[in-house]
Amino acid sequence: MEEENDKNPETDVAPAVISVHPTHKFVSAAVGSDLRVFNLQEGCVVTLTDESGGHKDSIRAIRYSANGQLFISAGDDKLVKIWATDSWRCIYSVASEKRVSAVAISNDGMFVCFADKFGVVYVVDIEDHNVEELVPVIKKGVPILSHYCSIITRLEFSPDGRFIVSADRDFKIRVTVFPKNPVNGAHEIQSFCLGHTDSYKSRVSKISGYPVTPINYLTSVWSSEFEAEIIDFNGKEEEILPAVTDLCATPDGSLVAVAIQSLSGVLLLRCNQSTRTLSVAKVVSIPGETFIPTSIGAASSSPVLWMAMGASSLHVSESVSLARVRGISGFSTSASESLDHNTSVLEDAEIPGGESLLQTLQGKLSIGKEAFSAAAEAVKTAMRNLLIKKQYSAERREFRKRGRNDVKSKQ
Template sequence: MEDTHMEESEQKLESEVAPALIAIHPNQKFISVSIGSELRVFNLQVSEKRVTSLAISSDGKFLCFADKFGVVYVVDIGDHSCENQAPLSKKAVPILSHYCSIITRLEFSPDGQYIVTADRDFKIRVTVFPKEPLNGAHEIQSFCLGHTDFVSCLAFVHCQDSANQLLVSGSGDSTVRLWDYASGSLLDTCDVGAKAGLLDSIQGQDEILPAVTDLCATPDGSLIAVAIQSLPGILLLKCNLSSRTLSLSKVISVDGEPFIPTSIGASSSVPLLWMVMGASSISQPNNNKDSTALLARVRVLSGFDFNGSDSISHETRVLEDKEVPYSDPLLLELQGKLCIGEEAFSTAAQAVKMSMRNLLIKKHYSAERREVRKKGRNDKKNQTPLS
């Protein structure tokens, strides 16, 4: 009986605790750590540049990503498994640059003809994506200029009429703008901060405008969903494809918790809009065992489709957790926890707001301060003087 009890205890312990295993590449190129079913791999030979955005080409052959120094790289990820064809190198190759301005978002046009990049210095650049991108992308199609603060997000408006090449962008200036991206023409501007009533709430305070954090379009291009800092929910804009204008359709609030989405996305086949709010390494209140946690909260909006009339479907609403597809298993996987205190999320909301502004808003330094910062740069420290 005692042996049986010990065996059951050992099995329970094994199910709760997994040993961490480490493996080192013979030439110390990689270090990998295994913890239970999770495998973490760290490449010791890559640079320390931070990736700020990435996208895969429409044909699935190339991956592009940008770093915080304003350089866009391309990697060939196509299938080269033919017997008579030698495998190609997967090394990242720089193809274009924004000249030391942080690239905040990059996207491929639906037809794969262009790659569009946005940066911290208010610019949107439309570049022709060449047939041989590993040789560089040197032809600029247009610039979309008009934002007065950092450009935070981009989305293409899909149209049945191929002549309409439309793009929407969100910015730290609290506006969403509609563009003809092939020509760079600004078609319409919607002041979403004012539409959501956020500007009235901060009037008289020494505070910057609420930034647009993300946006996405419905498959038919008739509706744009917008996430804005300080808005506990989303804003829905109607995109009139014939007049090429934007107008407010509806503000959908998330009641009962301080949920301010930082990223949103919609599928092309199911009328659901997925929203997430997140922040990393936020201290937990009430002296929990885990002093810090990677907080995330996922909410889902149903009825996110346009019914062909002049208004949004009345069925549009935020689902309860039990109504979310796959419910508890999905939320546990994406959030890590099902129940997180309101105080923790309030702290996370403020932290996300501050971190985004600190990353994207362009800082201004005095001449003396610039010289001090130059001396502390890592690339300067690692240089050895010439003898």
């Protein structure tokens, strides 16, 4: 019996991710190993400087710090890059033992946390960086907590910085007290958010930074009111309810945008924190094209919800990495009561930064429908493979154990 190849190069593509500067100064997108940044205030492309070399493999997570002074990127090359946004120079390069699946930065900007695909969360102390140093400082993360051999799909700090929240694909959300000296470990667990029992209807893959409440309640929101909207791009009903691939909340948490694996658009939910309930506010569909967001983001100072769709290593076009960026207006606290009038899909000419931004973040402006359809299908397959655990028979599990590298090294 031969060992199966668990990694299919044709379907193991990395989805495009997007992140927005908290004051709406920059918009960043990552497609494959390409990190693309656009300066909205000056209307120009940002040039990144990294003396140690850029990312060599697909970037899986990007994130701005709360004050916007730092930017984090990490992914399959087992590197975490920390950038200073005033110069867009890489100031730290952190090596990980495994591929990185999620990143977060403390609200005071002193610590960067990252998680790998084996469920371990690491911390890096970055408060002592020297702005005069031209070559990135090489750092190594210190493990502070762990999920049991489960891919961590998202890390978030609470608004007050007291807790770090981690979510995995085994339906667990862990709230951990973030200590003053985390390099010694984060051993105090505040709580677990459990209760997801249906492996499809409650496939919550990511968590919103603020508030955490929508995640606890998200399962019960699945209803016939919007279930009909969740169809694949061919118009066929899904055999299972798809995964939640990304969440984004307004600063006060009153409005939550949800990207769903096969929904061409986003679902907007109202969050009533006094009653701890969610209700469907609106489904914003993207007309005229196959656009299924793989990542969404927004700035606290702008009502634009940014969306990215794309895939790396997809050989369906002349470009190595295929991407599309779109925006929705009216994503703000004031719009939470009048969504029908305030929210709409922006045309390309209406997006902040216009054609220059799209050219920067997408790589090209003209993308055929066939390429989009192929990208949507490839990303759907890849994300489902990532979010849903493979099931093996007892015989198959024993065979895989015998072939593990760590077992071989002991023999």
